[in-house]
Amino acid sequence: MSLPEAQEEQGPVCSGGECVSQAPLGWQGPVWLWSGPEANAPPCPEDASALTYEGHADLRTSGSCDACACTTPECGFPEGVRISSAGPDCVGPLADILVPPNWDGSCFSFPPVANPISVFFRRSTRSECVPLVSEIAKHVTFSWDTFARACTPIAVPESCPATPKDCATRPPQGFAQCLFREGDPSTCPADYPELRRFHGAVDDQSSCTPCSCQLPEESNCRVFMSLDTTTGCKFGGQGTVVGPAHEGCMTNHGPSQYASLRGEIKETEPDVCMVGGGEFAGEILPAQPTTFCCKAE
Numbered sequence: 001m002s003l004p005e006a007q008e009e010q011g012p013v014c015s016g017g018e019c020v021s022q023a024p025l026g027w028q029g030p031v032w033l034w035s036g037p038e039a040n041a042p043p044c045p046e047d048a049s050a051l052t053y054e055g056h057a058d059l060r061t062s063g064s065c066d067a068c069a070c071t072t073p074e075c076g077f078p079e080g081v082r083i084s085s086a087g088p089d090c091v092g093p094l095a096d097i098l099v100p101p102n103w104d105g106s107c108f109s110f111p112p113v114a115n116p117i118s119v120f121f122r123r124s125t126r127s128e129c130v131p132l133v134s135e136i137a138k139h140v141t142f143s144w145d146t147f148a149r150a151c152t153p154i155a156v157p158e159s160c161p162a163t164p165k166d167c168a169t170r171p172p173q174g175f176a177q178c179l180f181r182e183g184d185p186s187t188c189p190a191d192y193p194e195l196r197r198f199h200g201a202v203d204d205q206s207s208c209t210p211c212s213c214q215l216p217e218e219s220n221c222r223v224f225m226s227l228d229t230t231t232g233c234k235f236g237g238q239g240t241v242v243g244p245a246h247e248g249c250m251t252n253h254g255p256s257q258y259a260s261l262r263g264e265i266k267e268t269e270p271d272v273c274m275v276g277g278g279e280f281a282g283e284i285l286p287a288q289p290t291t292f293c294c295k296a297e
Helices: 003-010
Strands: 017-021 028-036 050-065 080-084 094-098 108-114 118-121 138-152 165-169 176-182 194-204 212-214 222-228 239-242 248-251 257-267 274-276 284-294
Touching: 028 050, 028 194, 028 284, 050 284, 080 257, 094 108, 138 194, 138 284
Parallel strands: none
Antiparallel strands: 017 165, 028 138, 028 176, 050 138, 050 194, 080 094, 080 118, 108 257, 118 248, 176 284, 194 284, 212 274, 222 239, 222 257
């Protein structure tokens, strides 16, 4: 059979397009692909009116976190005093005089301790610094520089003399003829060497580091503590000023017993907690990749 007779039986030769290799296993197409700024994207051409894919590339991101803030520590009274009847250096045995929880400094009476020789005044306390909120707000924005649109051309009923090949209409200017598949393969079929990758979503792997609050080393919390020989804090007695970093032993200079204790905050200027955390960390990554492999332009 002559070549013209064979072509006549097979149908018209691919005169309105070009003969292209059939898509390898796992690939789809060919399709017509356009990519560029989304504002400039044309609709699918009349000869390829079926919209097949839309996605993006060239991700731009920015992120920030709200500022961390901490509570203001409050000055508190010592947990009590320790009274020694054994020696001037607060040597044991010691009588531990512990005030009630959340003591407000008012007169606190206790069983009398006779023949006190020295007193150990405990340091004042401060409430803890804690974050004002358990989790701060995160702010993320993203945009894409490149938009992609793929359209499937109408099938051409013409045949190609060399099989297995399909007759494909040539895409209009601005479009490329491509195969595509989901995922991110690193190589392309031989007839479609130009790899282009687009994405359908973002994967937000960012977070804000936890807020932390730390008490300052220096403090304005100063408390005057005084012991009394009576059970009602009637006469006053030995006393001293203590702070969060200041405590110590004092020798008794006279009273034959101690039976009550009172406290008074002398400096109440609030301390300022040292704030940490609240940093933006992690990444915002492109997700749901689709890979296009296109004919060289």
